[in-house]
Amino acid sequence: MKIEKTNFFPVEIHSFFVEKQTCEEILKIVKEEKDNWSKNLLNVKAKTSGWDGLRFPIIKNISNFCCETVLPKIHSLNNWSCEEAWVNVYEKGDYTEVHNHASKKYSAILIVKSKCNALVFKNIANMYSLGNFKKEHQDEKILEKDGLFIFFPSWLFHYVEKCTDERITVAFNFYNEEF
Numbered sequence: 618m619k620i621e622k623t624n625f626f627p628v629e630i631h632s633f634f635v636e637k638q639t640c641e642e643i644l645k646i647v648k649e650e651k652d653n654w655s656k657n658l659l660n661v662k663a664k665t666s667g668w669d670g671l672r673f674p675i676i677k678n679i680s681n682f683c684c685e686t687v688l689p690k691i692h693s694l695n696n697w698s699c700e701e702a703w704v705n706v707y708e709k710g711d712y713t714e715v716h717n718h719a720s721k722k723y724s725a726i727l728i729v730k731s732k733c734n735a736l737v738f739k740n741i742a743n744m745y746s747l748g749n750f751k752k753e754h755q756d757e758k759i760l761e762k763d764g765l766f767i768f769f770p771s772w773l774f775h776y777v778e779k780c781t782d783e784r785i786t787v788a789f790n791f792y793n794e795e796f
Contacts, residue, residue: 620690630738631691631768635679640729640764642675643704647729647785651706658703663711663780670702670787679727680789683768688723688791691768697723700790707735707784713777715739721771721790729785731761739774 623630651664658665670676680699688697700721705713712735718724726736736759759767761784769775771790 618686620687628738628770628773629691631687633687633766634762634764635727635766637764639675639679643727643729643787644785646673646675647704647706654704654706656711660714660716660776661703661705662713663705663707663777663784665706666704668701668703670704671699673704676702676704676787679787680791683725683789683791687768688793691723692793692796694793694795696795697791697793700792702787702789705784705786705788707733707777707780707786709781709783710779711777711784712779715774715776717774718771718790722793722796723768723791724771724773725766725768725789725791727787727789728761728763728765728767729787730763731784731786732782733778733780733784734758734761735778735780735784736761736767737776737778738769739776741774 618633620631620633654664654666656664684697689695738757740756
C-alpha cells in the first residue's frame with residue numbers, strides 16, 4: 618500500500634486505493650440494506666446507514682486497519698480509535714452541505730462507487746472572504762475513483778456537490794487522546 622500525500626491550502630490530505638474486493642463487499646451491504654435507510658443524517662442529503670456503520674464486519678475491519686496501520690503512518694501516533702462510520706448512498710440530485718467534523722481528530726472517506734467527482738474541500742480563506750481567489754486559494758474538487766480512500770484533518774470543511782449519478786461512500790471519524 619502506498620499512501621500519497623497532497624497539500625491543499627496548505628493542508629495535508631492522504632490517500633490510497635483499497636482492493637476492488639473491499640468495494641464489492643460494501644456494495645453487497647448497500648444492495649441488501651439501503652431500502653431500510655433514510656435521508657438527512659445531519660448534513661447528508663442522501664440515504665445513510667446511520668452513525669452505527671461499524672455494525673457491518675467489513676466496515677469494522679476497515680476501521681481497525683486504519684487505526685492500526687494507516688493513521689500511525691500519517692501521524693506517527695498509536696492508539697487511534699474509530700468513533701463512528703456510516704455508509705452513504707447518493708442518487709441523482711443528492712448532496713451534502715458544507716460541514717466539518719471539528720470535534721473529532723481525523724476523518725476519512727472511502728469512495729466505493731462514483732462517476733460524479735462530487736467531493737470538494739473548502740479553502741477556509743474563501744469561507745471568510747480572506748482569499749484573493751488566485752488558483753492556490755480555490756476550493757479543491759477531488760477526482761473520485763472507485764476504491765479511493767481519502768484521509769483529512771476533521772476540522773477541514775468539505776461538501777458533496779449535487780450528484781449526477783449514483784455515488785456510494787463510507788465516512789469515518791477517528792480519535793486519538795494523544796493528538
